[in-house]
Amino acid sequence: MNDRVCICDLKNHIDAEVTLSGWVYRNRPGGKVLFLVVRDGTGLCQCIVEKGKIDEELFGQLKRLGQESSLRITGLVRTEERSAGGVELGVTGAEIVNVSEDYPITPKAHGVDFLLKHRHLHLRSQRQWCIGKVRHTVIDAVRRFFNDDGFTLIDTPIFTGAVGEGEQTLFEVDYFGSPLYLAQTGQLYLESAAMSYGKVYCFGPTFRAEKSKTRRHLTEFWMVEPEVAYAGLDELLELGENFVTSIVKAVLKENRSELETLDADIAALEKIEAPFVRLTYSEVVEILTGEQTVKFMADQLGGFEAEKETIETRIAELEKPQQGLKKWQQEKNAKELVELQGELSELNIRIENNPKHAQLAADFRWGKDLGGSDETIISLMHNKPVFVTHYPGEVKAFYMKHDRSNEKVVENFDLLAPLGFGEIIGGSVREDDYDVLLDKIKALGYNPDDYQWYLDLRKYGSVPHGGFGLGIERTVAWITGEKHIRQCIAFPRMRDKIHI
RNA sequence: UCCCCGAUAGCUCAAUUGGUAGAGCGAGCGGCUGUUAACCGCUAGGUCGUAGGUUCGAGUCCUACUCGGGGAGCCA
Numbered sequence: 001m002n003d004r005v006c007i008c009d010l011k012n013h014i015d016a017e018v019t020l021s022g023w024v025y026r027n028r029p030g031g032k033v034l035f036l037v038v039r040d041g042t043g044l045c046q047c048i049v050e051k052g053k054i055d056e057e058l059f060g061q062l063k064r065l066g067q068e069s070s071l072r073i074t075g076l077v078r079t080e081e082r083s084a085g086g087v088e089l090g091v092t093g094a095e096i097v098n099v100s101e102d103y104p105i106t107p108k109a110h111g112v113d114f115l116l117k118h119r120h121l122h123l124r125s126q127r128q129w130c131i132g133k134v135r136h137t138v139i140d141a142v143r144r145f146f147n148d149d150g151f152t153l154i155d156t157p158i159f160t161g162a163v164g165e166g167e168q169t170l171f172e173v174d175y176f177g178s179p180l181y182l183a184q185t186g187q188l189y190l191e192s193a194a195m196s197y198g199k200v201y202c203f204g205p206t207f208r209a210e211k212s213k214t215r216r217h218l219t220e221f222w223m224v225e226p227e228v229a230y231a232g233l234d235e236l237l238e239l240g241e242n243f244v245t246s247i248v249k250a251v252l253k254e255n256r257s258e259l260e261t262l263d264a265d266i267a268a269l270e271k272i273e274a275p276f277v278r279l280t281y282s283e284v285v286e287i288l289t290g291e292q293t294v295k296f297m298a299d300q301l302g303g304f305e306a307e308k309e310t311i312e313t314r315i316a317e318l319e320k321p322q323q324g325l326k327k328w329q330q331e332k333n334a335k336e337l338v339e340l341q342g343e344l345s346e347l348n349i350r351i352e353n354n355p356k357h358a359q360l361a362a363d364f365r366w367g368k369d370l371g372g373s374d375e376t377i378i379s380l381m382h383n384k385p386v387f388v389t390h391y392p393g394e395v396k397a398f399y400m401k402h403d404r405s406n407e408k409v410v411e412n413f414d415l416l417a418p419l420g421f422g423e424i425i426g427g428s429v430r431e432d433d434y435d436v437l438l439d440k441i442k443a444l445g446y447n448p449d450d451y452q453w454y455l456d457l458r459k460y461g462s463v464p465h466g467g468f469g470l471g472i473e474r475t476v477a478w479i480t481g482e483k484h485i486r487q488c489i490a491f492p493r494m495r496d497k498i499h500i
Numbered sequence: 501u502c503c504c505c506g507a508u509a510g511c512u513c514a515a516u517u518g519g520u521a522g523a524g525c526g527a528g529c530g531g532c533u534g535u536u537a538a539c540c541g542c543u544a545g546g547u548c549g550u551a552g553g554u555u556c557g558a559g560u561c562c563u564a565c566u567c568g569g570g571g572a573g574c575c576a
Binding site: 026222 | 501504510511512513524525526527531532533534535536537538567568569570571572573574575576
């Protein structure tokens with residue numbers, strides 16, 4: 001029997017002869033035995049080629065076969081503890097499809113810029129592959145959650161008029177001679193649809209011309225936005241926490257091995273369970289300016305310094321003369337040294353930043369928007385996601401509904417992911433009173449004519465409603481433990497630079 | 501727009517604080533084998549980001565520029 005099967009399915013074909021169609025991931029050639037690690041898009045499999053068991057000429061060809069050459073390879077599946085996946089292939093034959101020479105991405109370390117320039121090839125690497133699998137599950141879980149909960153999908157336009165948040169962050173395009181903008185949210189359109197279907201969501205690419213150059217920003221990213229008629233703040237918070245919990249549970253179920261490969265914090269993810277922590281902006285201000293934060297920052301600094309000492313001790317050990325050590329041991333040590341020095345410099349930055357961030361928190365005054373470092377402090381204080389609600393209206397968008405019991409604040413919320421990752425959701429209850437909304441539009445100097453259709457929603461059967469937006473890449477980065485969200489989309493678009 | 505860091509071989513980095521350009525990986529050749537980023541030997545590979553300046557002498561010091569990384573503001 002000669003079945004063509006997927007590597008992910010091999011454990012169901014023990015002792016059978018199968019043919020894999022894939023690419024060479026690693027080639028460790030030897031005199032009499034070759035270890036060919038083959039990938040086929042579903043996983044990795046070590047293939048053993050023994051001299052004498054296959055054609056002599058083929059053995060020679062396989063021995064010289066470069067990384068990422070494509071081939072069909074046939075052999076007997078057997079369990080083998082020494083192989084990474086628990087099974088391996090005892091090769092009986094192979095057909096080389098395409099010989100790859102001088103593949104640029106080698107098994108050793110590479111820099112960020114180099115990998116981005118080779119993004120089309122980097123997608124084949126194990127780590128990128130795992131992140132892509134997790135992203136797929138996240139998106140699938142997003143759609144399932146809303147579809148199973150009575151939401152209707154609405155596709156909002158990519159080309160939009162100036163109606164939105166801040167014009168300075170919009171990408172302008174030439175639309176048959178007139179300016180138009182790429183969508184930075186589907187929300188206003190979605191509000192219209194919510195008045196038709198009740199519960200709706202949109203999901204698609206979003207464009208922001210923000211001049212941000214950080215690990216949390218892309219100029220093109222994917223966002224899912226639910227919008228619910230007759231919903232108040234409490235319902236939205238509940239929706240948000242159930243939604244995020246369902247995503248995390250789906251990834252834990254579908255991608256455990258990927259999370260392990262990525263070295264994600266699985267134990268922390270397993271603790272994600274509704275209800276999440278709820279704090280008002282005013283409570284956050286009190287925490288930031290209170291004793292709790294002073295102590296927290298001091299403890300954090302102490303922890304950093306202890307860690308620094310441990311690393312420095314180890315570095316001193318490694319820097320001692322290494323006589324009598326085998327060459328490979330020396331190399332291993334040298335590599336550890338480089339890694340430790342990298343960690344040390346990162347730690348030094350954190351130690352340097354700690355007092356600055358402590359000062360920023362202590363100096364925080366009611367009315368300002370929370371900064372990145374403030375959010376980090378709050379999220380690090382909890383091992384669950386944290387909702388921060390009721391921000392000052394002045395720092396927030398015009399469409400957010402003012403709290404009728406405290407006109408200074410709006411009924412909005414951000415969700416901060418744990419472990420210091422930061423904001424993954426931003427949402428609010430929308431202003432549903434025609435006159436209040438019109439006044440705000442006028443006060444901001446916008447032209448009411450541009451917002452007539454949006455105002456109409458408050459004229460004909462207005463109801464309380466609201467929604468939120470969740471950033472897919474930020475969510476994937478948080479779940480996988482990836483530091484930078486550019487790794488969480490196949491072809492990232494960043495400020496200043498698009499590689500391919 | 502502003503602040504900090506960086507640019508040396510295909511890749512990742514080093515060069516004793518101004519004195520003849522180095523290592524590992526990768527590539528090529530050979531050896532070896534149940535290897536896990538294997539290992540051992542040999543070979544090839546560089547206009548030190550660009551342009552000026554200081555100096556007897558610059559990878560190293562100064563100035564400008566280009567490109568890249570991180571961050572602030574803003575945000576998902």
